[in-house]
Amino acid sequence: MSDLEPVIGVEIHVQLSTRTKMFCGCAPSFGDAPNTHTCPVCLAHPGVLPVVNGEAVRRALIIGLALGCEIAPRSIFHRKNYFYPDLPKAYQISQFDIPICGRGEFTAIREDGSELKVGITRAHLEEDAAKLTHGGGRRAGADGSVVDFNRGGTPLVEIVTEPDLRSAADTAIFLRQLRQTLLFLGVSDCSMEEGSMRADANVSVRPVGSQTLGVKTELKNMNSFRFLERGVEAEIARQREIIASGGHVQQETVHYEPDTGHITSLRSKEESHDYRYFPEPDLVPVAPDPAWVERLRSEQPELPIPLRRRLVVEMGLTQEDAEVITGSPELVAYFMEAAGLADPKSCANWIRGELRAQLRELGQEPWESNVTPAHVAALVGLLADGTVSVPAAKEVLAGVIETGDDPATVVEARGLGQMDAGDLSAIIGEIVNANPDQAQQLRDGKDKVMGFFVGQAMKRTGGRAEPQAVQALVRAAVLGE
Amino acid sequence: MGLRDLSATEQIGELAAGRVSSLELVEAHLDAIARDDVEAFLAVDAEGARARAREIDALPERPPLGGIPLGVKDALSTRDIVTTSGSKMLEGFRPVYTATCVARLEQAGAVVVGKTNMDEFAMGSSTENSAYKNTFNPWDHARVPGGSSGGSAAAVSAREVPWSLGSDTGGSIRQPAALCGIVGMKPTYGAISRYGLIAFASSLDQVGPFARTVADAALLLQHMVGRDPMDSTSLEWPTPIEVPVATDLAGLRIGVVEELMGEGIDPGVKAAVEAALVKAEALGATIVPVSLPTALSGLATYYVLAPAECSANLSRFDGIRYGPSAEADNLLDQYEVTRGRLFGPEVKRRIMLGTFALASGYYDQYYGRAQRVRTLIVREFAQAFEGVDVLASPTSPTVAFPIGDRTADPYAMYLADVCTIPASLAGLPAISIPCGLSDGLPVGLQLAGPAFSENCLLDAAHALEQVIAFDTCPPGLAT
Structure with missing residues (x-):
């Protein structure tokens, strides 16, 4: 058969x-x-x-x-x-x-x-x-x-x-x-x-x-x-x-x-x-x-399928990003406004990731929340110019959700700005000195232990340190790289 | 002469002159209805009518229709007044709204005194299909008043009201008007809103006036025509309906429909119509013979299309939301027992005919074919009106027939509408006026015109009415 x-x-x-x-x-x-x-x-x-x-x-x-x-x-x-x-x-x-x-x-x-x-x-x-x-x-x-x-x-x-x-x-x-x-x-x-x-x-x-x-x-x-x-x-x-x-x-x-x-x-x-x-x-x-029919034709909004294609081809989003963003007309409008002010791919990441995750607990959609598309763009900007670390940015976002203040104000009010490189270097030095066993493990090539140092650094800095910067400084201190 | 002998226009004149009040007019007519021996009414709203008359009498200025009584066919929905459409299916049913045409007339100062008898759901030509009672022809109580609007025609003829409303699907205004010796008009399809007219066959149904003079019919029509947002098939009315004053027919070309002047037309009817045509010629009209070869197929076409539409229109009567309902154990029985008991035999016959005509496999053979013939008839009329202004024919092939004469033979009954159906199928306006007697019974002359030719038809009918000088008072009527 x-x-x-x-x-x-x-x-x-x-x-x-x-x-x-x-x-x-x-x-x-x-x-x-x-x-x-x-x-x-x-x-x-x-x-x-x-x-x-x-x-x-x-x-x-x-x-x-x-x-x-x-x-x-x-x-x-x-x-x-x-x-x-x-x-x-x-x-x-x-x-x-x-x-x-x-x-x-x-x-x-x-x-x-x-x-x-x-x-x-x-x-x-x-x-x-x-x-x-x-x-x-x-x-x-x-x-x-x-x-x-x-x-x-x-x-x-x-x-x-x-x-x-x-x-x-x-x-x-x-x-x-x-x-x-x-x-x-x-x-x-x-x-x-x-x-x-x-x-x-x-x-x-x-x-x-x-x-x-x-x-x-x-x-x-x-x-x-x-x-x-x-x-x-x-x-x-x-x-x-x-x-x-x-x-x-x-x-x-x-x-x-x-x-x-x-x-x-x-x-x-x-x-x-x-x-x-x-x-x-x-x-x-x-x-x-x-x-009338022709007018209705000319007034058609951009539909999700062609829009999805455009988000991938012109704005650098992944297929998956595009699918999430085109989930509703409101979300598209929200994203488009943010993407007009900052890097679209970063905006998409933050909107579909952290923003929606944090809002889910409140049962809110982005466009219903305190966070405006301009806030998202501003946050992306603060990350791009190194003002805040990724973990700090998440806290900034939580602050914006809570207060509706713009991200820079939240950074200022809560002291979430990226640490000065010298200060961070000093803190890392202290951590390395205080933990000789772990430093030895790193020298022995056990890279896993890097997580320990990053964790310590985050604890000491209240999350204001950029993890990649921490890693570089630890390597410099321990391995002399 | 009593108040009831006055035409509607004359009654309005008496009111305007202050010689009579609306309440007095209403009382005079209610009194006649109470002594009614032609059984024209199914329901009388005496208290409502008196109250409305008092209200109008108290107004600083009289409305255009003055406050004179109006009879309304029971097919028209009237708020709080029992409306049955002549059927047991709606026994005791009090509508929650009033038909647009009735509301417009009430607004203009008409006082609804009651609801008139009719063939059940407007299916019939003698009012014998009423589920409640027979109505008698005021000219001879052993004979039918015609139908389906027989109650409205008999009420006007017997001077129980100066005028009334009917509905006409295949002749249901014109034929009873002819048989009762009064004026009846079916306007262009779409002239009057059908909102509130309990549907028989939607593509054919039209409301229209009964009166004892053409001028009265025109006046009633004047206040009803025009677009109604509740009826998509109602039309913007191009020019107002004028009360006719014409006294001659100079230049009017009248076509006499050959097919409707031959076989099947009673000699006495034919003679009266021909005599009227001679008078028309004397008034300056040109009389020419016209052939409408498909017109005689109108009857067959009508008896496919109208039942098809009615089979759907009457499906809503299931006893669930309103009206009486049969006790039943399950849904199918609920439908079958309710409809089986409460519809009369003619209604059932037409529902079955229509259901068959629409059945899958038969649709094209019956409904589809009938629609094509209907189109041919429309074209034939259009061609005829290239050469003439109006078409003349008898309204009914016979005068009023004896009660019971045709009830056993539906086809013989259907033939009563052979002259009126073609204009219905074409959606054209047509008026019937009394043109003489045959064996002591009234004969109707039908004039039909192109769409929107109401004013022309009314003028022609009015001029002829003056020279025919028909006495609309049935013999022996005490007023």
Whole structure:
């Protein structure tokens, strides 16, 4: 039997963080008291009509432009019909054959720097369903169910990819970087936990080299990238096993149980659904002014993937630095401001390293803290001109976090300036004289003992000594170098 | 002559002259409604109407519509007044909001006295599909008033209100207007906001006025047209609706639709329409024959498209959020029992027709094809209007038929709308005015025009109305 390769495509639902719902004036909400953000329109009272949220259209266009999609000059809405208590009209207003954003392509970057190109089939606008809570669990047969219509009608963009992914790891990389891009566009909170970003994966396997697609299953309801990656992995393994044992994969919706690592089938009346799509007669076509679309294109922010490339190529950051820095638009803005004032690579080191480490204990992000990008640049400057040692710089940073004073002031106030070379030399002399055994070990070539001298020097100087200077002075004193 | 014999315009005049108060007018009409023997109303808001009349009487300046009574089809949402759309599905349902068109009229000084009977969810041509009761034709109580807005038409004909609102999807204003001997108009699609009109077929539904004179219909229309931010399909209205004053038809080219003057049209109806056309010619109009070959396919097209849309529009009625609800052990039963018990047979028939027409594998054959025919009909009208200003035809192929006559044969009932459906499919304005009697029953003349030609249609209808001089008072009506 020939080798099997996995073929994966994903569908991503992104809730747009607009002030109002897709077709009415209610505020979408997460976590508010149930059924407090409703009106006759989103409760589907008799006689009401939908009106398209213009801001949702704008955001869908922004997403489409960022994904390199063709923008439809005129797209229309369809009704997708099915009965369920979370859908008050018993149809979802969605898009069908003419979505607002057509074909596009998204390029992600793997850790090794290689490109991962994923075709975008479409991105369309629709409305979210309400939130249904079943009394005894998620499946049918449970006692009693309640509906919270707060979420009903929240604007969604559904992004559908081509079956271009070939591994669970690539799927996770693609989704993480897509999420990052969406965050940069400022269109959604993209919280997997709160459900403002949801991803389903279509998984199939086929013999390597085959051009036809195998029977796919749809892996649903993944609420984290990690579970999604594991779920896809598990589903690929399951399908390989089925085929290896001479069986056939059934087209069905499956579910990954994170606790057990098992794939279960979500048996499936819903799969026989005929949604009876037809054009929504209550809405007029969406025909964005081409000049407006061009303006939105020109106003696109620098997106994380190209930005990442630029940080590496132009600013000397490592691939890993760039990935961390592009973690959020706020962090990018923070870094860029610091990097404009001091050596970018050093700024990146301090921001992604010590600054974030110290702030983590406070539960703060850099841009929320007392430390401004100018402070970071100033600190990098103090290190570069030898005013402070690395250990002292860490203390300076702690002082800035505490007080919000600029680093030079903290250095002054706490006496953290680099020691005068003569003073340090004298201290080292004293340490060497006081520890003849260790000095002998060093002469015997046991370099490890250098750590002892550095430690002693740090103790004596309160961390104001630069470790490399200490080492040089110890060598000079002991070995005469 | 009593107060109720006055047209709406005359009643407004009496109010302006201080010879009568809004409360007196409202009382006079409420009294008639209380003695109603045509069963035009489903709900009467006597206290609300009196309170509103008193408020208006106390205003320093009378609003344009003065404070005269208005009947409203039960398909229109009225805050706190029970609104059922003629269905058990909404029995006792009190809406939390008022339809835009009703709110605009109330703002202009109309006093809503009650909600009028109708075919369930506006599906029917005789008001016999009401889940509550039959309405009788004021001209002959053994006959239907037409439908689906039969209650609104009968109420105006029986002088229980000077005017009323209906909705027209395939003829539901024009056909009952014709059968009750009054004026009814369906404006251009998008002229009047549909916000608050309980949807039957969204791409066809339009609200419109019933009145006993063309001028009254124009006045009511005037206060309703225009863009509503709550309805994306509503239109900015280009030029205000004028109350018509024309007395001649000089230069007007009237096309007579050949396909709607032949087979299937009662001879008495045809004769009355032809007589009206002779009068039009005498007023200076040119009469030319026009062919709309696809028009007769309108009926079949309509009975694919309208049920398709209604199958989705009526899905929201599941007994979960409002309205009565069946007790059931599980979700599927909840849907099936609620909908099975509370929808009437015609509604179920159309939901099934529409569901079938949209089914995967049949969509193109039915819905898709019907849309293409609809496009052809739109084009055919456009071509016709290159040569004429208005198109004339009977409004209904027959006069009012006996109650029970067609209830066993849905197709015979559907034929009642054969003349009105084409303009609905094309989204065009059309008006029906009484043009004579056949066997003692009113006959309606339909005039249809291009989009936004309301003023032209109203002028033509008004000029003809003057020379036809139809007496809208049903025989034996005591006012």
